[in-house]
Amino acid sequence: MSMSRVVDGPGFRIRYDGQPGYLRAHVYDGTDSLQVSMAMWRMLGEECRAVGASRLLVLEELDSTVDLVDVVQVIDSMVDAGFRTVRIAFVELLDDIQGSEHGEILCLERGIIIRTFSDEDAARRWLMYGD
Numbered sequence: 666m667s668m669s670r671v672v673d674g675p676g677f678r679i680r681y682d683g684q685p686g687y688l689r690a691h692v693y694d695g696t697d698s699l700q701v702s703m704a705m706w707r708m709l710g711e712e713c714r715a716v717g718a719s720r721l722l723v724l725e726e727l728d729s730t731v732d733l734v735d736v737v738q739v740i741d742s743m744v745d746a747g748f749r750t751v752r753i754a755f756v757e758l759l760d761d762i763q764g765s766e767h768g769e770i771l772c773l774e775r776g777i778i779i780r781t782f783s784d785e786d787a788a789r790r791w792l793m794y795g796d
Contacts, residue, residue, distance in 0.1 A: 674708055676701045677727060681712060687720035687792055688713060697727040699735040703742040710746025720792050721751050724785060725765075726758040733764060740771045748772075753779040754788035 669682045677695030681688065690712070692705055705725075713721055731739055753772075757765045765781040772779045782788035 672708065672712075674701075675704050677705060679705070679708060679712075683716065684722075687722055687789075688716060688718035689722045689724070691724040691726065693724075693726040695727050696729045697725075697731055698729070699731055699738060701727065702731050702735075702739045706739065706743045706746050706748070710743075710748060710751075713751050714747060719751055721753045722756070722785070722788055722792055723753060724756045724758055728759070730764050733767060736764065736768050736771060740768060740775055740777075743772065743777055744775055748779075749776045751778075752792060753777065754782060754792035755779055756782045756785050756788045758783075 669680060671678055671680045674692075674695075676698070677692055680691040680693070682691075683689075690709055695701060709721065709723065712718070755765060755769070769779050769781045780788070780791055782791070
């Protein structure tokens with residue numbers, strides 16, 4: 666049985682659930698922006714370090730999206746948050762698969778292992794077992 670807790674961020678909420686082998690984080694109740702995305706990844710990185718997670722399943726359910734021109738700044742914040750040592754499965758629950766896939770490519774170029782999904786089950790399989 667996993668322990669669950671909700672944390673308020675600046676303009677969103679994150680529900681953390683510790684699962685066997687990974688940390689699950691559902692980001693919801695907000696509108697995405699450059700500032701929100703940067704704060705979200707900073708908070709996720711802090712939580713991964715606090716609980717010793719090397720695998721992270723992120724479910725993002727935020728309205729709107731980060732402008733493509735700002736994605737590089739978001740990726741920089743992910744590098745700063747320590748995500749080069751965490752395998753990330755990112756599930757886009759709303760509409761921004763194209764922007765998330767663009768971010769995925771930039772992450773891979775910066776040494777962050779991440780893959781974008783629209784389905785939580787597929788994301789969990791990849792996170793735990795690879796391709």
